[in-house]
Amino acid sequence: MRWFKITPExxxxxxxxxxxxxxxxxxxxxxxxxxxxxxxxxxCQTKKSCGQCIRGLLCASCNGWRLPAYENGPEHLKDSPLVNGYLADPPYKRWVLELEDSKH
Structure with missing residues (x-):
């Protein structure tokens, strides 16, 4: 978790x-x-992250091969609404925004 600048909490x-x-x-x-x-x-092109580019928590299959295969595949095959939705609006960014809104 320290590589991603996210606490256990x-x-x-x-x-x-x-x-x-x-x-x-x-x-x-x-x-x-x-x-x-x-x-x-x-x-962040290393295993470490700046902490700002976290997208979400994935199972081993999605993180290990499903998402990498999709991201590295040919553009004409990148038509999955599920994956495109995840990439366009990752849960981590939504969660952070909701936390910030709740503080105001």
């Missing part, structure tokens, strides 16, 4: 916000040791 709150499920496929099983923190690799 924030991680847990984001997971709750996502319904304790993968933000992409909706699986309630993480499929590994824990949920994977997805971030925009165009922003």
């Amino acid at each position: 924030e991680f847990g709150a984001l997971l709750e916000y996502q319904g304790v499920a993968c933000a992409l496929c909706g699986s309630v099983e993480h499929g590994g040791r824990n949920w994977n923190i997805d971030h925009d690799h165009d922003c």
